[in-house]
Amino acid sequence: MSWEVFALRYGDRTARVRGDSFLFDDDHAARHPIDYFIWLLRRGEETILVDTGYDAEEGARRSRPIQRDPREALAPFGLAAEAVDRVIVTHLHYDHAGGLHLFPNATLHIQAAEMAYATGPCMCHDALRMPFTGDHICEAVRRLYSGRVVFHQGDGQVAEGVTVHRIGGHSKGLQAVRVRTEVGWLCLASDAAHFYENYRAAKPFPIVVDVEEMLEGFATIQALASAPGLVVPGHDPLVRTLFPSAGPEAWRLDRGPIRDLPAM
Template sequence: MSEIRLYMFQSGTQRCKLHDIKMNQGCGVDHEIPVPWFLLTHPKGHVVIDGGLAAEGLADPRAYWGDAVDAYQPVMREDQGCVAQLAALGLAPEDIRFVVLSHLHSDHSGAVGRFPPATHILQRRELEYAFTPDWFAAGAYIRQDFDRPDLSWQLLEGESCDDYDLYGDGVLRIIFTPGHTPGHQSFLVTLPESGAFLLAADAVYTMDHWHEKALPGFMTSAQDAVRSVRKMRALADRAGATLVPGHDAQVWPGFRLSPAFYD
């Protein structure tokens, strides 16, 4: 599997409230969101992007994720974990060269440490914040996912290394998009046949956020969140990219999910 391909996966769903996703909308209304993650295959080494929820938490969700399950209830099977889904494609953990993370919230950190000896690529300020989050953000970070002393980290430095080209060929560019968290990053993937995809992760929860009709239900900086969306809109226009929002229950089913792929 050396061709350049983008696989889209779903690590189950999370049950929450609509206002958790679209601020001040549908207060108290039940909602269910997809939990996406991605695999990019490449001749220079395969990369897992995020990884969804950690399958290890399913045996006892409250013990693993704490009181966060009261707001975001995981709906997931063990075979929807990232390691199991890659195994179904014939990939072993050692086949992954990079784990690239948008941020370290628990619905994105399920791949951390599961693919030795992969290099984990993250913003430095995100890793630092994950260890010392503000009180309102603490429940989103599950320390046992990322507090692993044997990991190999490559830490990016915000604006000073924005638009980082992982392979040096334009296939995967890492875009600094703070706001949802202080060190959030998104990904512009450009494929030979299918063109460009902007994997926004939680810099864009839904299309309402993209079109400035609603702020996300969670963020550390509203100003940064708004500016990151405008930055990505300009980038998407220049690249002719298809936007892939982080948790849009209406848009996500329209994409090809693994084992289908984009090339």
């Protein structure tokens, strides 16, 4: 039985330029907006949340306000935050793990390498610590000590038809999610590719721990998907035009794109 997959947008940031998105580029000053998503997997009564976004308090702290609380994004699907029992954490950056506390009953699926990285000596460096927030990491550790963390090391299975795959590059334990859908295997790349242009043109994102891993990851996420249109980047506004609407600020991914990917 295949899964339904939805991209749920909780925020955006328009005051960005291409230099914020591409390590090497020919026009770093050109405008380049970003969207913020979480993803919902659904199969009958079974649900899995991929990432949690961040809340208004974190938005204020970073001067990056959100449009709606991530919990509100689930309401149209009849899903309360307290009912979420599994969260795949693609990595522990603030915009992906900043809402862990909003889903208090969830068991977290995370790469062991990511927890080690976010709690280890690398965090002594301001530049590496910048995308993380201490309270979010503490919440992950609290969840671990309450017996509600499942660690994966490389490839792992979360449910039948849902697997995770360590990519690295952007963060040491970054993982992509592979989901079986009615049109084949869909790859939720998360930040293995923020934008289509990152992986399709082999342009690294500037926040990077290992450039080689990031570049190799571009090939991996494409291999995980059954077709080119089934790789879904983590932050690209193009997702909203390539996939059909599933309600306000929601797009359905599991039936594939409704138009071809633009040339890059």
